Amino acid sequence: MELTVESLIGELGLELVCGQESARTPVRWVHSTELPDPTPWLKGGELLLSTGIQLNGPKSQRELIDRLADHKIAGLGFGTGFAHKRIPAALVTQANKRRFPLFEVPYELPFIAITERAFAQLLDERYELLQRTMVGDVLAEVLTGHLYPEDLQARLRPFGIGEQVAVLAFRTTDPGAGAAVVEAILEREQVPSLVAIRGGLLCAVIDPGASSAGLVPMELARKIRAELAGRFGEVRAAASRAGATHSLRMAFHEARCALEAVRLRNGSAPEVASYADLGAFQLLLSLQDDEALGSYCRSVLDPIEQGEGEYGDELVRSLDVFIEHNGHWEKAASALYCHRHTLRYRIRRIEQLTGRDFSNARDRIEFWLALRGRELAR
Secondary structure (H helix, E strand, O other): OOOEHHHHHHHHOOOEEEOHHHOOOEOOEEEEOOOOOOHHHOOOOEEEEEOOOOOOOHHHHHHHHHHHHHOOOOEEEEEOOOOOOOOOHHHHHHHHHHOOOEEEEOOOOOHHHHHHHHHHHHHHHHHHHHHHHHHHHHHHHHOOOOOOHHHHHHHHHHHOOOOEEEEEEEEOOOHHHHHHHHHHHHHHOOOOEEEEEEOOEEEEEEOOOOOOOOOOHHHHHHHHHHHHHHHHOOOEEEEOOOEEHHHHHHHHHHHHHHHHHHHOOOOOOOOEEOHHHOOOHHHHHOOOOHHHHHHHHHHHHHHHHHHOOOHHHHHHHHHHHHHHOOOOHHHHHHHHOOOHHHHHHHHHHHHHHHOOOOOOHHHHHHHHHHHHHHHHHO
């Protein structure tokens, strides 16, 4: 569980005086300070602990809250029983005004007890992050397509995955936090799995043959999506078909492409995307020759990347976003954080380099196929 002001004071039996709406902000670190302005030594995200020994009047108290709020500090724990018998009224008023998390630390509770509890949880978070990175490396390796079937199975065996695999894919606002939720659900359902983040996509490689009755990937994805949506808001989901372990790479791309295919629709998307929603992606997935697919993609995209040197990558990214937004200048420019005139220049330059014309439907399709195909051929 991610460390927040809310979770930390809940464990310690303390209560927020104000700032409840901001108390779920992640806490990056904990510091104690008596400086009237500690912000020059802070990066943001810290939880501060102070007895306010230098806060002698309402003006300095209000200024401290403003400085901390402006610097994106996570919250302030105010120790009473030292310089102040209770939290000063000006401090509370300004914290309420800024919606800044503020709580009282009674004299009986030493600051060290708070920092120890926080550091223990932060250490757990770092360890979990390290584990997730290692799992992500395993997924990246097995998706290269360069492993022999027996080597691939050896990589997956520690996760309890046997002779069958399916891939569940989720697009959410916070894949890092979502990964822990997905792992908990799969553990509860007793499903052997490998959960990792790949290209911003939250993925779960599961063994659908793990139970005697067999698992239906679509049903499992639907159940997980519902729980993720309850925590993180809008979540898109997809599931591949079950297949032999050596087909994992294809299963991953099937789920990812199904997710992409329904995103590109102008109408409503299904609750969980599947093979049936692939559309034109099915053509790309049916190509078994990575070299042939890569050759086609290079023929379309190399003039852009090689013709403009280092700027070529930015042109390709602009091309991808422009196509994703169906040629809508304002939306694509906003997604790229550039002016629409800048985007128009980039698209004209792409047309010059490739000899293609965006007003031509065939050329637009070729660009789209090359961009999507390159991801599959990597």
